Amino acid sequence: MNHLTVQDLIDREEIHDVLTRYCRGLDRIDEDLIRSAFFSDALIGFPGDVYQGPVDGFVKFLSKEMRDFERTQHFLGNCYIELDGDVAYVETYLMANHRATMQHKWHGKHVTLWGRYVDRFEKREGEWRIAQRRLLLDFQRDDNAGGWREIPKEQLGLRDQEKDPAITHEQLTAEKLKMGDNQ
Helix, strand or coil, X not given: CCCCCHHHHHHHHHHHHHHHHHHHHHHHCCHHHHHCCEEEEEEEECCCCCCEEEHHHHHHHHHHHHCCEEEEEEEEEEEEEEEECCEEEEEEXXXXXXXXXXXXXXXXXXXXXXXXXXXXXEEECCEEEEXXXXXXEEEEEEECXXXXXXXXXXXXXXXXXXXXXXXXXXXXCHHHHCCXXXX
């Protein structure tokens, strides 16, 4: 049985934070947040003709690609982390929902992808980041977006950095909730 040290637990948590920061950056189209998950010399291998190459081009690709979706949600699942000194081999399951605009190659469809990020993390100067990333796709489902329930605009998750309560930490008040006499 492998016994984890306190440092192992800290390293694992820091790696998990990098993974969630990347997804948050994707869903908010925040280039700086996406870039912060990778070392500047990181290499990316996404399937087929999606993207193969250095991280700088990948971030530019994502910035354009993500704007062709009305909204997205990237959800991380099982995460296996194998630590080896200042290197970690990480496999993370993901489910990614995309509501495409008509300008996107998916032409307004709702597409769900299930797959795994297979990453090589490195710890350089005390900081964990991704040095290599591969995306392995396991399943993909395309749905006609019209079959999905429309969410009122005021309830939608926001991509706007200045208005997203997950970023601004805006506090709830009775007035904002329009509670009135329903307390």
